[in-house]
Amino acid sequence: MKTAIITVGKEVLTGKTINTNLMHIASSLQSIGIDVNRSFVIDDIKEEYNKILEFVDEDIIFFTGGLGPTIDDITRESTFDYFKMETFLDQDIVDSIKHYFERMNMKMKDTNLKQAIRPLYSTVLINNEGTAPGLYFEVNNKHIVLLPGPPSELKPMLPTVLEILTKKLDIKLYSEGFKLVGTGESYMEDKLKGFYERHPNVNIAPYAGLGEIKYIFTSSNKHDLENCKKAFYSKFSDFIYGNLNDSLEGVVVRLLNDLNYKISFAESCSGGLLSGKLLNVSGSSSVYDEGFVTYSNESKIKHLNVSQKVLDTFGAVSNECAYQMVEGLHKNTSCDIGISITGIAGPTGGTEEKPVGLVYFGMYHNNKVTTHKFVFNGDRDKVRNRSVIYALNLLRGELLDVKNNNKSTTT
Amino acid sequence: MKTAIITVGKEVLTGKTINTNLMHIASSLQSIGIDVNRSFVIDDIKEEYNKILEFVDEDIIFFTGGLGPTIDDITRESTFDYFKMETFLDQDIVDSIKHYFERMNMKMKDTNLKQAIRPLYSTVLINNEGTAPGLYFEVNNKHIVLLPGPPSELKPMLPTVLEILTKKLDIKLYSEGFKLVGTGESYMEDKLKGFYERHPNVNIAPYAGLGEIKYIFTSSNKHDLENCKKAFYSKFSDFIYGNLNDSLEGVVVRLLNDLNYKISFAESCSGGLLSGKLLNVSGSSSVYDEGFVTYSNESKIKHLNVSQKVLDTFGAVSNECAYQMVEGLHKNTSCDIGISITGIAGPTGGTEEKPVGLVYFGMYHNNKVTTHKFVFNGDRDKVRNRSVIYALNLLRGELLDVKNNNKSTTT
Numbered sequence: 086m087k088t089a090i091i092t093v094g095k096e097v098l099t100g101k102t103i104n105t106n107l108m109h110i111a112s113s114l115q116s117i118g119i120d121v122n123r124s125f126v127i128d129d130i131k132e133e134y135n136k137i138l139e140f141v142d143e144d145i146i147f148f149t150g151g152l153g154p155t156i157d158d159i160t161r162e163s164t165f166d167y168f169k170m171e172t173f174l175d176q177d178i179v180d181s182i183k184h185y186f187e188r189m190n191m192k193m194k195d196t197n198l199k200q201a202i203r204p205l206y207s208t209v210l211i212n213n214e215g216t217a218p219g220l221y222f223e224v225n226n227k228h229i230v231l232l233p234g235p236p237s238e239l240k241p242m243l244p245t246v247l248e249i250l251t252k253k254l255d256i257k258l259y260s261e262g263f264k265l266v267g268t269g270e271s272y273m274e275d276k277l278k279g280f281y282e283r284h285p286n287v288n289i290a291p292y293a294g295l296g297e298i299k300y301i302f303t304s305s306n307k308h309d310l311e312n313c314k315k316a317f318y319s320k321f322s323d324f325i326y327g328n329l330n331d332s333l334e335g336v337v338v339r340l341l342n343d344l345n346y347k348i349s350f351a352e353s354c355s356g357g358l359l360s361g362k363l364l365n366v367s368g369s370s371s372v373y374d375e376g377f378v379t380y381s382n383e384s385k386i387k388h389l390n391v392s393q394k395v396l397d398t399f400g401a402v403s404n405e406c407a408y409q410m411v412e413g414l415h416k417n418t419s420c421d422i423g424i425s426i427t428g429i430a431g432p433t434g435g436t437e438e439k440p441v442g443l444v445y446f447g448m449y450h451n452n453k454v455t456t457h458k459f460v461f462n463g464d465r466d467k468v469r470n471r472s473v474i475y476a477l478n479l480l481r482g483e484l485l486d487v488k489n490n491n492k493s494t495t496t
Numbered sequence: 497m498k499t500a501i502i503t504v505g506k507e508v509l510t511g512k513t514i515n516t517n518l519m520h521i522a523s524s525l526q527s528i529g530i531d532v533n534r535s536f537v538i539d540d541i542k543e544e545y546n547k548i549l550e551f552v553d554e555d556i557i558f559f560t561g562g563l564g565p566t567i568d569d570i571t572r573e574s575t576f577d578y579f580k581m582e583t584f585l586d587q588d589i590v591d592s593i594k595h596y597f598e599r600m601n602m603k604m605k606d607t608n609l610k611q612a613i614r615p616l617y618s619t620v621l622i623n624n625e626g627t628a629p630g631l632y633f634e635v636n637n638k639h640i641v642l643l644p645g646p647p648s649e650l651k652p653m654l655p656t657v658l659e660i661l662t663k664k665l666d667i668k669l670y671s672e673g674f675k676l677v678g679t680g681e682s683y684m685e686d687k688l689k690g691f692y693e694r695h696p697n698v699n700i701a702p703y704a705g706l707g708e709i710k711y712i713f714t715s716s717n718k719h720d721l722e723n724c725k726k727a728f729y730s731k732f733s734d735f736i737y738g739n740l741n742d743s744l745e746g747v748v749v750r751l752l753n754d755l756n757y758k759i760s761f762a763e764s765c766s767g768g769l770l771s772g773k774l775l776n777v778s779g780s781s782s783v784y785d786e787g788f789v790t791y792s793n794e795s796k797i798k799h800l801n802v803s804q805k806v807l808d809t810f811g812a813v814s815n816e817c818a819y820q821m822v823e824g825l826h827k828n829t830s831c832d833i834g835i836s837i838t839g840i841a842g843p844t845g846g847t848e849e850k851p852v853g854l855v856y857f858g859m860y861h862n863n864k865v866t867t868h869k870f871v872f873n874g875d876r877d878k879v880r881n882r883s884v885i886y887a888l889n890l891l892r893g894e895l896l897d898v899k900n901n902n903k904s905t906t907t
Contacts, residue, residue, distance in 0.1 A: 100519040357763070
């Protein structure tokens, strides 16, 4: 089954908007084993619809965009006309659009009526985030899916689309995955040599992010999938921090909660980003009270009791400074676990001995301080954000150790 | 002149990568008045190249991707074959690829040789970031541009591509713009009614971001462009914080530097993001020493001298708390200007009286504290990031006032 995704809209063609819909749809389809063959972006002009529909020979055709109420929104009309579909005004859709407006204390306009027109034999994809419903219909042995352009409206419809296609195409596929941190794509691919061959019935797809990778496994055989996942897990358990719904900061907050720990950070080069990241987890207030951004030497002395001698002898970017920073952090906050970060984010300030990207981490836990050193690649922004991921992963490792030891001593 | 952009690569079709190249190329072309008519994503299969080249009727055709050294990289061969181009091995390119590898202490592989093949009459777009040079050539009255896939290699080539096209197509166009904050797209469009008509020779394009908008003006007439810019500026000067190369945090750091000010932040709901953002400006160490993330009530009392009475009577998310937070911040840091942020980022914790999105800001400056209140839309992440933009804009306004008053009193 070959799929084409057609995005409609001037905003993408003028470079005002990045086409993220292609990614959302394509990666969803991958999870049920459907490949996207080609993708197109066209302007909202009737002639362009006809040209592209004449051209595509794929079996599944997605349109995104052009389902709004304005006269520029012609995806419905254009596809219905092209395929000569018999249509009707669906009163249920009219009511749900009315209801949508009522929730915002507004009245539906007449222009919205056209959003309720659909082919006789079609399936409505309900839109709770906007007025434009999505549609699915079959015609000329093709599966047509019309989706709204705004990602916030499109994304909630994808599970239903997958359900429909799975049923229509009689797909029996299972999909699961892991998220990993502390490893790189090339290291992984090297370690996975031979692994792919040992699991021929499972599609294994890596998706690399900043400092993170996720692996998605898809198979029509649940047993094969489980075996593959198990083998992958035992090979890479050190790097695996969760499943596809987890976030690294979410996992850390969960572990802190489990252990009834309070955490605190003393940040220099990361300048608040680590706190900012952790506190994006809803409910993180139970594990975090306070933190310091100590950018200047003076503030490291004042808030964290770093000694002038260490700063003079080793500098602010040093093992010794990271050590004293986190020691002082614990003293002044009585946190159960603490992290300090000090480094050279660049672009200036680097030397041969201490290059841009060099970052020291201190961790306080159980009356002990450990320090860690890493040299990160990339520009100022990347160095700072990679430092944050590194720190979260340090924490994850330490907290997991405690949790597992607790378990082993109580059982 | 109509343009088609063809992206080649499995990564985009599987949803592993977002196609940012389309945005980079399209917005660059817009700046010289060239519209992108359609865009395509195809797989790296020879047949797909032929099909799409047969289909496109645009005058300018961009390819991105498929210029690497592997056997999967066939954009060169496929386009050369399709257009029946006479080609040769360019020894200068070979040398530059060799040089690229030498810089990394590696040796060029034979597979890289094909990257040095180009049509007799073509222009090489030099690649300092990788091995694949870009190419420009004319054939059958079409302008063909081949660019590498990685954005870090593609982007540096775009100025040269614009130069070539400007010359070849005899384009005389000027492009400038402004960045705005503290206003929304619908407000702007309302205020701009009639403005577009008064400047018919200038293309005016808004690009909305999170809490920010930029407007780009393009015209073939420099005088018209200047007039339009002047009129726009006098209408919206309150919102305009800089030109297209500026960032809001960069402007704030520049103003702080100009005034020789030190700044400090006391963050609750933003949790370090404001510090993190400001400190992403290289050289911000001259204006920032220290800051606090005070998430719990206790930490607000301890580090910022917020009174238990205020917390009991008004709560942590209140005008009064924001006031005391920034007052205490100044006392404990001796900053020249300071900001406090306390609010309800959600998704939980909102009440009828204090809904999710409610944020209070305190600003200390010149022995005076002012407070500000705003209710932001969006999820937890958006509320927090919009709070940061709001705070930076508060600072910008205050600092500009000082700077302008200083000027008026000294002249």
